[in-house]
Amino acid sequence: MPITYYIVLSIVLFCIGVVGVLTRRNAIIIFMSIELMLNAANLLLVAFSKMHNNSAIGTANAATAGIDGQLFVFFIMVVAAAEVCVGLSIIVMMYRNTHSVDVNFLNRLKN
Amino acid sequence: MSTTEILFWFLSALALVGATMVLISKNPVHSILWLIIVFFAISGHYVLLNAQFLAIVNLIVYAGAIMVLFLFVVMLMNLNSDSEPQKNKWFKIAGAISGGCLMLIMIDVIRDAGEIQHAKALVKEGNIGLIKNLGMVLFKEYVVPFEISSVLFLSAMVGAVVIGKKD
Numbered sequence: 001m002p003i004t005y006y007i008v009l010s011i012v013l014f015c016i017g018v019v020g021v022l023t024r025r026n027a028i029i030i031f032m033s034i035e036l037m038l039n040a041a042n043l044l045l046v047a048f049s050k051m052h053n054n055s056a057i058g059t060a061n062a063a064t065a066g067i068d069g070q071l072f073v074f075f076i077m078v079v080a081a082a083e084v085c086v087g088l089s090i091i092v093m094m095y096r097n098t099h100s101v102d103v104n105f106l107n108r109l110k111n
Numbered sequence: 112m113s114t115t116e117i118l119f120w121f122l123s124a125l126a127l128v129g130a131t132m133v134l135i136s137k138n139p140v141h142s143i144l145w146l147i148i149v150f151f152a153i154s155g156h157y158v159l160l161n162a163q164f165l166a167i168v169n170l171i172v173y174a175g176a177i178m179v180l181f182l183f184v185v186m187l188m189n190l191n192s193d194s195e196p197q198k199n200k201w202f203k204i205a206g207a208i209s210g211g212c213l214m215l216i217m218i219d220v221i222r223d224a225g226e227i228q229h230a231k232a233l234v235k236e237g238n239i240g241l242i243k244n245l246g247m248v249l250f251k252e253y254v255v256p257f258e259i260s261s262v263l264f265l266s267a268m269v270g271a272v273v274i275g276k277k278d
Contacts, residue, residue, distance in 0.1 A: 001119055003230045007221050009123050013149075015214035016130040022206030025196040028139055028185060032146050035177070036130055039153050042169075046240075047232045050160050054233040067239045067248050073165055074249070077172050078260045082267035084177050088184050089275035095188050096277075102196040 006047035013040035027091050027101045031084075038080050042073045115234055118159055126152035137192035139185045143178055150174040160232065162240030 013036060020033030049069025056065030091101060098105045129149035136142045150173045157166035198206075221227070238244060249257060 001115070001232050001234045003227050003232050004221060005119070005123075006232060007227070008218055009126070011214055011217045011221070012127060013130055015210045015217075016127070016134065018213060019207055019210035020134045022210060023198060023203045024134065025198050026139060026190075028181065028190070029133070029142055032133060032142060032181065035173070036133065036146065036149065039150065039173070042165075043153055043156055046157060046160055046162050046165060049239065050162070050232040050234070050237060051230050053237050053239050054231055064239065064244065064248065067244060070162055070165055070240055070245060071249055071253055074168065074245075075256060075260060077168060079263070081172055081177060082263050084180060085267045085271045086274065088180055089271040092184060092187070093274055100194075100196070101188065101190065104196070 003047060003051045006044060010040045010044040010047075013037075013043070025102050025104060027094065027103050030103065031087055031091070035080065035084070038076060042076055045069045045073050045076075115159065118155070119234075122152045122155040122159070125149075126156075137195055139190045139195070140182070143181050143185060146181075147174050147178050150178070157240075159234055160240065161235055161237055164240060164242045164245050 017033040017037035017040065020036065021030050024030055024033070046069065049066040052066035052069070053062070056062045059065070094106070095101055126149050129145045129152060132145040133142045133149065136145060150169060154166045154169045154174070157163070157169060
């Protein structure tokens with residue numbers, strides 16, 4: 001499968017995430033859009049890893065070429081899980097104080 | 112059209128429709144369910160690329176753990192489409208236009224990139240994505256980052272408890 005297909009798919013998914021962050025005011029939906037952007041990047045990393053593996057066929061390191069990309073995706077998932085854990089507790093705390101998940105309420109932080 | 116191509120287009124369409132519906136849905140619970148469909152489609156892509164370990168981890172961690180956490184929080188707050196805050200129409204249009212401009216610019220850049228025009232990703236073969244090979248590299252070369260990530264998890268757990276605690 002040509003790598004450009006995967007790049008275009010990831011770009012479109014990423015931009016849908018960007019539009020979600022820009023157009024929604026619900027903090028949870030904004031958080032979900034960020035997850036969507038992370039997943040678009042993950043998909044692209046895996047596709048690139050397979051591309052490098054493809055171009056290394058016939059050389060000495062064909063068995064492990066491109067494996068770092070997939071490990072990187074694994075670590076991104078680890079960091080994303082930790083981030084969601086802390087981020088959602090922040091949103092819960094915000095809801096407890098303001099009884100809303102509207103991000104515009106966070107303007108009050110500056111007063 | 113081979114089976115692989117049909118599966119690729121089907122999963123891509125599923126991911127894009129799901130991602131769009133995440134934004135369009137008024138009810139946050141529906142958004143979460145659509146996002147789970149997106150994650151399933153991306154896991155299907157991983158299987159297609161023969162990255163089986165990542166496909167399973169994606170399902171367990173994202174579709175399993177993280178989205179259940181989201182669902183719990185939404186249900187805890189009793190959010191529905193009535194309480195959904197809405198942005199001004201012009202803000203929505205401006206956001207969509209700026210996101211679309213970003214997409215057009217990036218697609219145009221990769222359209223003209225010469226090096227990757229003929230590069231192909233190895234689909235449904237190659238064995239770098241299998242658990243055995245990934246595990247060998249993970250526990251030999253990447254063992255220090257792996258241990259550091261366990262400390263990160265521990266600190267995230269402590270942070271979530273401290274922030275979420277009633278005081």
